[in-house]
Amino acid sequence: MLKKPSLLATLAVLAVAAAAAALGVVTAPKTLNAEQPAGVVLGEKAPEGATPAQWRVIWTSNPATSATVSWTTATRTRDNLLLLDTQPRGGKAAEYAVKQAATESYQYTGSDELWVHHVRLADLKPATKYYFATASDGRASREFYFTTAPEDDVPVRFLYGGDSRSDRDARRLMNRRIRTLAEEDPGLLCFVHGGDYVHDGDKMDQWTEWMTDHELTICADGRVLPIVPTRGNHESGDVQLDQVFDNPGGKGLNYFATRLSSQVLLVTLDTEISAGGEQAEFLRRTLKDNAKCRWQLANYHRPAYPAVKEPSVAKQHWVPIFEEFNLDCALESDGHTIKRTCAIRADKPADDGVVYIGEGGLGVKQRTPENDRWYFKDGVTGANHHVQRVTADKDSLKVETILHNGKVFDTWQRSPRKR
Amino acid sequence: MMPPPAIHGPARTALAAAAAVACVGTAVRQLLYGGPVFSWLYFEADWTEFWALRIERGASFALLALAPLLFWPRARAAAALASAWLFAVALCTSALAARHEVLQLPAQATRWLAPLALVLPLTARLPARWLLRVAAAAVFAAHGVEALLGEPLFVDYLLGLPAGSTLGQKWAEALLRLIGGVDLLAAACILLPKPIRLCAAWMALWGLATATLRVVFGGWGAWPETVVRLANGLVPLALWLLWSPRQKDASC
Ligand SMILES: [Fe+2]
Numbered sequence: 218m219l220k221k222p223s224l225l226a227t228l229a230v231l232a233v234a235a236a237a238a239a240l241g242v243v244t245a246p247k248t249l250n251a252e253q254p255a256g257v258v259l260g261e262k263a264p265e266g267a268t269p270a271q272w273r274v275i276w277t278s279n280p281a282t283s284a285t286v287s288w289t290t291a292t293r294t295r296d297n298l299l300l301l302d303t304q305p306r307g308g309k310a311a312e313y314a315v316k317q318a319a320t321e322s323y324q325y326t327g328s329d330e331l332w333v334h335h336v337r338l339a340d341l342k343p344a345t346k347y348y349f350a351t352a353s354d355g356r357a358s359r360e361f362y363f364t365t366a367p368e369d370d371v372p373v374r375f376l377y378g379g380d381s382r383s384d385r386d387a388r389r390l391m392n393r394r395i396r397t398l399a400e401e402d403p404g405l406l407c408f409v410h411g412g413d414y415v416h417d418g419d420k421m422d423q424w425t426e427w428m429t430d431h432e433l434t435i436c437a438d439g440r441v442l443p444i445v446p447t448r449g450n451h452e453s454g455d456v457q458l459d460q461v462f463d464n465p466g467g468k469g470l471n472y473f474a475t476r477l478s479s480q481v482l483l484v485t486l487d488t489e490i491s492a493g494g495e496q497a498e499f500l501r502r503t504l505k506d507n508a509k510c511r512w513q514l515a516n517y518h519r520p521a522y523p524a525v526k527e528p529s530v531a532k533q534h535w536v537p538i539f540e541e542f543n544l545d546c547a548l549e550s551d552g553h554t555i556k557r558t559c560a561i562r563a564d565k566p567a568d569d570g571v572v573y574i575g576e577g578g579l580g581v582k583q584r585t586p587e588n589d590r591w592y593f594k595d596g597v598t599g600a601n602h603h604v605q606r607v608t609a610d611k612d613s614l615k616v617e618t619i620l621h622n623g624k625v626f627d628t629w630q631r632s633p634r635k636r
Numbered sequence: 637m638m639p640p641p642a643i644h645g646p647a648r649t650a651l652a653a654a655a656a657v658a659c660v661g662t663a664v665r666q667l668l669y670g671g672p673v674f675s676w677l678y679f680e681a682d683w684t685e686f687w688a689l690r691i692e693r694g695a696s697f698a699l700l701a702l703a704p705l706l707f708w709p710r711a712r713a714a715a716a717l718a719s720a721w722l723f724a725v726a727l728c729t730s731a732l733a734a735r736h737e738v739l740q741l742p743a744q745a746t747r748w749l750a751p752l753a754l755v756l757p758l759t760a761r762l763p764a765r766w767l768l769r770v771a772a773a774a775v776f777a778a779h780g781v782e783a784l785l786g787e788p789l790f791v792d793y794l795l796g797l798p799a800g801s802t803l804g805q806k807w808a809e810a811l812l813r814l815i816g817g818v819d820l821l822a823a824a825c826i827l828l829p830k831p832i833r834l835c836a837a838w839m840a841l842w843g844l845a846t847a848t849l850r851v852v853f854g855g856w857g858a859w860p861e862t863v864v865r866l867a868n869g870l871v872p873l874a875l876w877l878l879w880s881p882r883q884k885d886a887s888c
């Protein structure tokens with residue numbers, strides 16, 4: 218027979234466990250909830266205590282074989298674990314093939330209470346589903362999953378969008394749209410964010426809202442769309458972007474090349490550091506080394522061919538390289554409009570030129586574009602919250618601009634170049 | 637009767653030219669690309685796009701109309717209006733800046749202080765000259781600090797010069813630090829009690845050269861960027877003219 222204090226202790230443990238389960242966590246790693254528990258909706262609550270929250274899967278250079286899984290806790294936690302497997306494990310922690318401790322855990326700069334945990338994964342198998350849960354000091358999340366990029370020549374689809382900084386309702390609306398697009402399309406590979414996540418990139422209260430809102434992009438079945446991050450001017454020089462996304466490309470030097478398949482190259486550039494010099498050399502080297510790659514795209518924040526503002530230095534330092542190596546399409550943000558230019562070469566319309574698409578609509582007030590600029594003849598402009606879906610296969614590269622309500626506003630397509 | 641202006645003769649012409657180019661450059665930039673006042677009203681103060689745009693466009697046409705009037709010594713109200721709008725532009729630039737916010741107001745000081753110096757009467761002869769010195773010093777100090785901090789845009793301008801690509805990023809950054817140091821020295825020098833004409837001459841030449849750099853880098857389409865920055869050379873030029881040994885009152 219149990220003594221009274223033991224009985225009380227048992228009841229207390231059960232009560233805590235029940236409360237924890239109701240919050241979507243268990244005192245794991247004994248069991249994990251495979252389904253999101255009733256009453257817990259992603260994207261609604263700021264992190265609390267040691268309960269993992271604000272999950273991101275981050276892609277930079279080698280998405281076929283590597284990724285970073287990151288999450289936030291609202292207190293310092295000692296044991297931060299990623300449980301990983303290629304099979305769903307239904308919440309049974311002991312069954313996960315890999316239990317990897319956080320590569321890095323530290324407090325976000327400018328926050329009294331928020332801690333970030335990054336687990337860097339390497340040697341993953343291409344085009345493979347990875348099921349994972351995160352656990353901090355024994356409090357585990359539900360199970361999620363992501364799919365690594367393929368290494369062979371298969372059709373690729375991904376989302377692109379920028380500027381989510383100032384209209385939170387619109388941001389959440391667009392995140393739900395991203396989730397719907399992902400749920401409708403299991404083959405959708407990742408989400409490329411073109412920068413300007415928040416208004417003040419050094420304010421953690423804004424970043425934590427963004428990260429909670431980012432949970433809304435997670436599919437109902439737990440699928441997380443990996444994010445390819447880009448630095449915008451609202452994060453210019455701010456360490457928080459590097460902390461949220463695990464130094465994408467390098468601390469303060471956020472440029473890198475991503476192979477999304479054997480025939481799709483995405484070069485992410487940083488318009489907040491010197492564009493010429495080393496970054497231009499990197500761009501030239503990357504495009505030269507990948508000269509035979511069928512589809513070549515670039516992604517950066519401040520536009521070379523803007524719909525509202527003046528051109529950034531990308532125009533002087535990068536556009537000549539794009540043209541020399543026959544880039545297919547440049548994805549640009551910052552302007553808070555919809556735009557697609559005509560194909561441009563040597564600052565003139567040219568059928569074999571580069572097309573510039575953007576320009577930021579993931580949660581910002583839209584501006585009326587200057588559609589009388591010469592490069593919009595045979596192009597498209599608009600003003601509405603939007604995201605772009607890029608489809609690259611053997612025969613064509615297609616970019617669709619999709620509005621917040623799911624309507625396709627614009628579709629552009631090009632055939633492969635002779636490379 | 638209106639008292640005569642504090643600055644007169646060739647120096648006044650240089651000063652009026654500084655204020656006029658600041659007006660024209662600002663107006664054209666606003667009309668072509670939208671300016672910081674529009675951005676601030678629309679994005680920060682939550683005005684409608686319609687009204688934010690109307691206000692800025694109205695101000696742009698007003699600036700273009702005011703520019704020629706600035707050469708007429710009696711048009712002090714025009715100079716005061718120009719100064720007020722150019723100050724608002726600098727203030728909004730500072731409010732919207734992604735980095736170095738505190739440097740934006742001094743970085744544009746010649747633009748908003750040149751027309752203000754045109755407003756001052758002869759009785760304020762000394763304050764007017766000090767206003768010009770402070771304006772020139774503020775512009776050089778702000779740009780000097782930005783250069784010492786390795787402002788990426790400045791590195792890109794250096795690398796974008798005709799021979800810039802052979803320079804390489806490391807050398808461009810080193811050269812930029814040197815330029816920043818020289819800018820700070822010039823800023824301190826122009827504030828010394830005894831006027832140093834050579835310093836004013838250097839600042840005038842350097843100010844005009846760096847303004848010209850914008851079209852060298854960005855092509856002829858970047859002419860408003862050059863025009864708006866000509867004030868950085870024309871204000872020190874006004875000081876150089878004021879400090880001519882032939883001027884009776886060249887002592888401050
Ligand atoms: Fe931006």
